Amino acid sequence: MFAWVIYDLTDARIRRRVVETCKDFGLVRFQRSVFFGEVSSSGFDQIAEAMNEVTRPREGEVRTDTDSVLVLPLCERCLSRKVVIGKPFDEERFRKRRYRIIG
């Protein structure tokens, strides 16, 4: 399965934590505030939990009531119907690297 993280956040410090967390989970940036990548089912839940944690405003930080982070799952069937206009969308870039022990 795949995960989209799509955020609309006022405070740059919270945005940075969301970006770092996306990268920690191996998600790849596709648009300014959109990350995407292949994840396991439990990985999806961990991302959602981590996003909850890192978007909690710390001292002096601002979170308005229009701020939001969407963590969206996408099954293979939904993925196959996606339409991307403009920038190329190389699916392989977002798929998890698979390794086979050969020796």
Added chain:
Amino acid sequence: MFAWVIYDLTDARIRRRVVETCKDFGLVRFQRSVFFGEVSSSGFDQIAEAMNEVTRPREGEVRTDTDSVLVLPLCERCLSRKVVIGKPFDEERFRKRRYRIIG
């Protein structure tokens, strides 16, 4: 099924056409550049086609190679696993109005 339209566009004139087109199809804005709504399968295809059309740059308009519009389908199962942090996400707001003839 549901459709997300998520855009990252440089030219305000193209952005406006994308916004108007989303509203024409009954999609509702959730984030600055994110629209969402329930659509039929054929409706999804029409949205994708319309987005292709309205994002074609007209005279004097700019479309950079990092500009993009994502038109993402979401089945009920994927929708049920979505996680929204921050702003409330009232699913009913995005569902198509159903009418029953009563007289």
